[in-house]
Amino acid sequence: MPMMYRLYNSxxxxxxxAGRVWLRVHPDHRQLLQRFRPDMPPxxxxxxxxxxxxxxxxxxxxxxxxxxxxxFPDTPVLLSVSTASGHxxxxxxxxxxxLTWFPFDVKETVRHFVRAANPRALILIETEIWPNxxxxxxxxxxxxxxxxxxxxxxxxxxxxxxxxxxxxxxMQLTAVGAQNDDYARRFIEIGAxxxxxxxxxxxxxxxxxxxxxxxxxxxxxxxxxxxxDHPILLFGSTRPGDEALxxxxxxxxxxxxxxxxxxxxxxxxxxxxxxxxxxxxxxxxRSEVQQGRMPAGERVxxxxxxxxxxxxxxxxSVAVVGGSFYPGVxxxxxxxxxxxxxxxxxxxxxxxxxxxxxxxxxxxxAIQLRGPESLCETLRALLRxxxxxRQLGTRGRKAVLDNRGAVQRNxxxxxxxxxxxx
Numbered sequence: 001m002p003m004m005y006r007l008y009n010s011x012x013x014x015x016x017x018a019g020r021v022w023l024r025v026h027p028d029h030r031q032l033l034q035r036f037r038p039d040m041p042p043x044x045x046x047x048x049x050x051x052x053x054x055x056x057x058x059x060x061x062x063x064x065x066x067x068x069x070x071x072f073p074d075t076p077v078l079l080s081v082s083t084a085s086g087h088x089x090x091x092x093x094x095x096x097x098x099l100t101w102f103p104f105d106v107k108e109t110v111r112h113f114v115r116a117a118n119p120r121a122l123i124l125i126e127t128e129i130w131p132n133x134x135x136x137x138x139x140x141x142x143x144x145x146x147x148x149x150x151x152x153x154x155x156x157x158x159x160x161x162x163x164x165x166x167x168x169x170x171m172q173l174t175a176v177g178a179q180n181d182d183y184a185r186r187f188i189e190i191g192a193x194x195x196x197x198x199x200x201x202x203x204x205x206x207x208x209x210x211x212x213x214x215x216x217x218x219x220x221x222x223x224x225x226x227x228x229d230h231p232i233l234l235f236g237s238t239r240p241g242d243e244a245l246x247x248x249x250x251x252x253x254x255x256x257x258x259x260x261x262x263x264x265x266x267x268x269x270x271x272x273x274x275x276x277x278x279x280x281x282x283x284x285x286r287s288e289v290q291q292g293r294m295p296a297g298e299r300v301x302x303x304x305x306x307x308x309x310x311x312x313x314x315x316x317s318v319a320v321v322g323g324s325f326y327p328g329v330x331x332x333x334x335x336x337x338x339x340x341x342x343x344x345x346x347x348x349x350x351x352x353x354x355x356x357x358x359x360x361x362x363x364x365x366a367i368q369l370r371g372p373e374s375l376c377e378t379l380r381a382l383l384r385x386x387x388x389x390r391q392l393g394t395r396g397r398k399a400v401l402d403n404r405g406a407v408q409r410n411x412x413x414x415x416x417x418x419x420x421x422x
Contacts, residue, residue, distance in 0.1 A: 004165045008131055009107050016106045028270070031084055036109055038080070038101040040116040047078040048414075049119035049142075051102055054086035055306070056333065057125040060148055063207045064125070065095040067411045072418075078117060082128075085268075089307045105130040114140050121174075121418060126150055134172045143174035143417050147410040148203045150179050151186040152330060153351050159190045167191030175417050177410045180355055200413055201406030202355045208339040208400060212314045220315050225284065225295020230259040231317035231383060234342075236309055237267040237332035238275060238322035245325060247278035249376040254281075254299065257383055263312055265303035267322060267332070272304050313337040317389060318382050321346035325372040334360055338396035343382055343389045347372060359403050365396030 016036070023033050048068055052061040058081060065077050079097035081087045090099050103113040110132040122137045122144045137144050151159065159166050170191030177200035178184035188194045221228055233253070235246040243264060250262050266275040276283055284298035286305050303312055313319055319337035323329035325347035335356045338344045344366040350357040360366035367382075369375060382389055 005131065005135070005168075008165070012106055012132075016104060016109075019104070029084065031087075032101075035082070035101045035104045036106070038103055038113060040113070041078070041098040041100060043076045043078060043098060043117070045074070045076055046118045046120040047076040047098065048072065048121055048123060049078045049080065049117055050097065050123045050125065051080045051082075051128055052086065052090070052125045053081070053102075053128055054083040055089050058086050058090050059333075060203055060207050061125050062093070062095040063407045064123075064147060064203060064410060065097050067407050068123075068414070069096055071411055071415060075120060078119065085306055092307055102128075103133070105132045107132045107136070110136045114142075121145060121414065121421070123147055123414060124149075127152075127155060129166070129169060131169050134169055138172050138174075143421055144172060145174055145414055145417055146176040146178075146187075147200070147414065148179060148406070149176045149187060150183045150352075151190070154330070156186050156190075159186075163190055175413055177413045179406075182354075198413060200409040202403075203406040203410060204333060204335050204353075204356055205359075205400055205403040206405065206407040208333070208335045209310050210339045210397065210400065212311070212340065216311065217315050220311055224286065224289055224301060225298065226261050226301075226315065227259070230261055231257065232261045232263055232315055233318050233320070233379065233383070234263040234265065234312055234316040234337075235320045236265045236313065236322055236337065238264055239267055239326075239329050240271070240274070241326045242322040243275040244278045245372050245375060246320070249379055250279070250281075250300070252376045253380060253383065256380070260383065261299055261301060263301045263303055263316070265309050265312065265322075269304055269306070272302070276302060310336055310340070313342050314340045316342040318343050318345065318379060320344075320375070320379070321350075324349050325369075325375070331357070334366055335400055338366055338393075339400040341393035341397045343367075343392040344396055345369065345375070345378060345382075347375075359399050360396055363395050363399035363402075365392060365394075365399040367392070 023029050050061055052058045077097040079094055080100050080102035081090050082102045103109045114136045119142045121142050124146045126148050134144055173192050176187050176192055176197040179202040184197050184199050187197050246264055279300055281300045282298045283300045285302045313336055319342040321332050321334045324331040330352040331350035334344050334346050338360055347369050361368050
C-alpha cells in the first residue's frame with residue numbers, strides 16, 4: 001500500500017493541475033474549481049459528514065439525513081456534493097444539512113478539508129471510494145461508513161483489475177451497509193472486513209415520494225399547457241439514443257392518440273440540443289415556461305430544469321425510464337414513477353437498480369422489455385387500455401411501500417459504529 005499510495009499521490013497533482021486549467025477555460029464548469037478548496041460552513045460541533053456524489057445520491061441522502069437528525073438532534077450534518085447538478089439540487093433542499101463541495105482527492109486539499117470539518121464520522125452514499133479521503137479521515141480518527149452500498153458491474157470490474165491497490169483502501173471502511181447479498185460479497189471480495197459488512201437493504205424505496213398534493217398536479221398541467229384529461233407519455237432521465245427512440249415511438253403514436261402529449265427529460269441539460277434533434281414537432285421547454293412563455297398547443301415538451309422530474313412523473317399516464325434500453329448506463333431509478341402510481345416501463349439494462357427493478361416486476365407493477373424494438377407497441381397497448389394503466393400503477397406503488405425500512409437499518413448501523421467509537 002505505501003508504495004502504490006505514494007505513486008498515486010505523485011500522479012494526482014499533475015492531473016489536478018490539468019483539471020484546474022480545463023475548468024478555468026470552461027465557464028460552464030468553472031464552479032467546480034471550488035472543490036480544490038471548499039468553503040466550510042460553521043458547524044458549531046463535530047458534524048456527521050454525509051457525501052452524496054450527484055443528483056441521484058442527493059435524493060437518496062435526504063431521508064437518511066432526516067433520520068440522522070432525529071437520532072442525533074445535537075449533532076449537525078454536513079452534506080458534500082461532487083457535481084454541479086447535484087449541488088444545485090442540494091441548494092434547493094439540503095434537508096436541513098449544511099452544504100459544501102466535496103474535495104478533489106488531492107492529499108493537501110483533503111487534509112485541509114478534514115481538519116476544517118472535524119467530522120464525527122464520514123458517511124458515504126452508495127460508493128465513493130477515494131484513497132486520500134478515506135486515508136485522511138481515518139488518520140483524523142473518524143470512522144468511515146458506507147450506506148446503501150453497492151458496487152455496480154462496471155465498478156467491480158475496475159476494482160477487481162486493480163484489487164492490489166484498492167484492497168488496503170477498502171480495509172479502511174469501518175462499516176458497510178450493502179443493498180443486497182451480491183453487493184455485500186463484492187465489498188468483501190475487494191478487501192472490506194467481512195465482519196464490517198451487513199446487508200441493510202436499499203434506501204431508494206424509502207427515499208422516493210409516494211404522494212403529491214392533487215392541487216400540484218392540476219397546477220403542473222395548467223401552467224405547462226397540458227389539458228386536464230389528456231394523456232401524458234413521459235421519457236425520464238434520457239441518455240444518448242433514448243431521444244431517438246422516443247421520437248420513433250412518438251411518430252408511431254401521435255396520430256392514433258391525437259390528445260397525447262410527450263414529455264422528454266434529458267438526464268444532462270448540456271445535451272439539450274442533441275436531445276431535441278430527432279423531433280420534427282414544435283417543442284416547448286420547461287425553462288421557457290418559467291421565463292413567461294405561454295404554451296401554444298405544442299405536443300412535445302422538454303423538461304430542461306433540475307429537480308422537477310418527480311413533479312412530472314406525478315402527472316404521467318405512462319413513464320419510460322431512460323438509460324435502460326442500450327448498454328452503458330445500466331438504468332435510472334424506476335421507483336420514482338412507480339411510487340407515484342405511474343405505469344412504469346424500462347428496458348433490459350437495469351443493473352444499477354437490480355433490486356428495485358426486480359421488486360417491481362415480481363409484483364407485476366412494472367414492465368421490463370427485452371429491447372427497444374418492442375417499446376412502441378408496448379406503449380400503444382398501454383395507452384389503449386386505461387384499466388391496465390391503473391392496475392400497473394397500483395401494483396407498482398404497493399411494491400414500493402412494501403419494501404421500505406432500509407433507512408432505519410442504515411441509521412442503526414451508523415449509531416452502532418458511533419457508540420463503539422466513544
